[in-house]
Amino acid sequence: EMSVEKHVFEADVAKLLHLMVHSVYSDKNVFLRELISNAADACEKLRYEAIVAPELLGSNPAPRITLTLDEEKTRLIVEDNGIGMSRDELVESLGTIARSGTRAFMERIEAAQGKEGAQLIGQFGVGFYSAFMVADNVDVVSRRAGSDKAWHWTSDGKGSYTVSSIEPAEAPARGTRITLHLKDDAKTYTSRWTVERIVKDQSGHVPVPISIVEKPGAEPAQVADGTALWTKQKSEISKDDYTDFYRGVSGHYDEPALTVHFRAEGRHEYTALAFVPGSKPFDLFDPDRKGRMKLYVKRVFITDEAELLPRYLRFARGLVDTADLPLNVSREMIQESPLLANIRKGLTNRLLTGIEKLAESDADAFTKLWENFGSVIKEGIYEDFERRSQLLALSRFRTTAEDKPRALSDYLKDMKEGQTAIYYLTGDSLAQLQASPQLEGFRARGIEVLLLTDPVDSFWVTTAPDFEGKPFKSITQGAADLAGIAKDESAAAAANPSMTEFVAFAKTTLGDVVSDVRTSDRLTESAVCLVAPEHGPDLQLQKMLQGAGR
Numbered sequence: 001e002m003s004v005e006k007h008v009f010e011a012d013v014a015k016l017l018h019l020m021v022h023s024v025y026s027d028k029n030v031f032l033r034e035l036i037s038n039a040a041d042a043c044e045k046l047r048y049e050a051i052v053a054p055e056l057l058g059s060n061p062a063p064r065i066t067l068t069l070d071e072e073k074t075r076l077i078v079e080d081n082g083i084g085m086s087r088d089e090l091v092e093s094l095g096t097i098a099r100s101g102t103r104a105f106m107e108r109i110e111a112a113q114g115k116e117g118a119q120l121i122g123q124f125g126v127g128f129y130s131a132f133m134v135a136d137n138v139d140v141v142s143r144r145a146g147s148d149k150a151w152h153w154t155s156d157g158k159g160s161y162t163v164s165s166i167e168p169a170e171a172p173a174r175g176t177r178i179t180l181h182l183k184d185d186a187k188t189y190t191s192r193w194t195v196e197r198i199v200k201d202q203s204g205h206v207p208v209p210i211s212i213v214e215k216p217g218a219e220p221a222q223v224a225d226g227t228a229l230w231t232k233q234k235s236e237i238s239k240d241d242y243t244d245f246y247r248g249v250s251g252h253y254d255e256p257a258l259t260v261h262f263r264a265e266g267r268h269e270y271t272a273l274a275f276v277p278g279s280k281p282f283d284l285f286d287p288d289r290k291g292r293m294k295l296y297v298k299r300v301f302i303t304d305e306a307e308l309l310p311r312y313l314r315f316a317r318g319l320v321d322t323a324d325l326p327l328n329v330s331r332e333m334i335q336e337s338p339l340l341a342n343i344r345k346g347l348t349n350r351l352l353t354g355i356e357k358l359a360e361s362d363a364d365a366f367t368k369l370w371e372n373f374g375s376v377i378k379e380g381i382y383e384d385f386e387r388r389s390q391l392l393a394l395s396r397f398r399t400t401a402e403d404k405p406r407a408l409s410d411y412l413k414d415m416k417e418g419q420t421a422i423y424y425l426t427g428d429s430l431a432q433l434q435a436s437p438q439l440e441g442f443r444a445r446g447i448e449v450l451l452l453t454d455p456v457d458s459f460w461v462t463t464a465p466d467f468e469g470k471p472f473k474s475i476t477q478g479a480a481d482l483a484g485i486a487k488d489e490s491a492a493a494a495a496n497p498s499m500t501e502f503v504a505f506a507k508t509t510l511g512d513v514v515s516d517v518r519t520s521d522r523l524t525e526s527a528v529c530l531v532a533p534e535h536g537p538d539l540q541l542q543k544m545l546q547g548a549g550r
């Protein structure tokens, strides 16, 4: 008798499992998408390892995913002949959550109430553990490619799991077999009709063929052919095809905000299929978050760590497939290849043009995209010097002029006669900024002021010298030179001689607390306000730097 090791789940897994089972997550079908996507990943990893170790494929080279329906025993079995898992990999992968940002995500889920929590789980991409939404017991039997050892992982999803070694004869020759012992209310997943429909809907475009075995021992029937969607002509691909594919590649369950699919020809040839998600990924600001574009060489998945896009487009999901790299290219070589630089440039251009076109053709869709990702795109204003003016032109800002975001071109059009700068005010919230006394003089003259509330704003405004020749100027900084611009109700009060006396008094009283006291055009109702020196960080940036301990 072989030994059985008992393990408890990592705390985050236990929490996630609890939420998964107890929240009324409406769309349980997604568990099948998750298991199929893992199976397809496993086949792609094997294909990649077999480039240098072809013997791993043995006599069974063609990747496949098989779903076996067992109505009699109320089981659904998902099997792949991919890379498989060793004992340590089983413990590592199916007992912990490796994904960055998980902790923060779990906290958000806990803070959220029932229904919203369920939506968050959906956005997180529920992963392997979603099997417990439909099964009260899950068995995983796995044999890593090239290994003569096989392992059995089993759990009821209630806090612990066991791992034991099993006879190789009881395991697939290679890969992973996952048996779901279905709950009473999940019997429908033994129905051929149900399962086939779900597979076609959700997973019709995974790049590995999928078959269904109607009952144990029956002949497999292929239900998806594993053709890579991106290799098809655009005219052959429907919007739904793209959406399904996007869901598979991104783990989001919504519609993409933007789809960019093109073939680059010329010196470097490659195909790219990229999406801007319809909602914000939970880990967008996680410092460890990397881009998630996948690189394929001749349809073989190579890596999702090649930097195919600049950081400020890290929300995009999708892939690039090229025939211009050798299959056995090392991940280090990729990073240095001129092809990569070329792809980065081409893909960045296409994505930005796509977003610009969306701004022209569908203002609402663009506004939503900007709400989700604007604060990330603005990082490009200081990170991507070459595209600075393009990114500034694309950006939208809340201002004092209207109750909706405005483009800088709108701002320039509405500038007052005599106005030479683009004025801005930075702060933590729109409400706080709108109440600022600093705005009074500008309001009185009808001068629009950008109200910047994203942390990133304090940085780009200091590095972007101008937009179309007009410098950016903080209204908290130095003398706001408003004297040359007429007030709207030209009720400018005459210069007051007692002012000079008051300023002298204020200076002596305040001493070193301030560096200067001046009369100002910027106020109309408030008596005084604080301003930052002309040169140097503005007030909000000073606050942030102090907060960061600098």
Ligand code: ADP
Pocket (backbone or CB within 6 Å): 034, 038, 039, 042, 080, 082, 083, 084, 085, 093, 094, 126, 127, 128, 129, 176
């Ligand atoms: P993700 O796919 O986002 O990594 P999952 O929860 O879906 O998260 O899966 C966790 C990990 O378990 C995978 O990264 C992989 O290492 C492993 N895994 C799951 N299913 C399989 C499988 N069928 N074959 C090999 N490894 C698997």
Ligand code: MG
Pocket (backbone or CB within 6 Å): 034, 037, 038, 127, 128
């Ligand atoms: Mg997965």
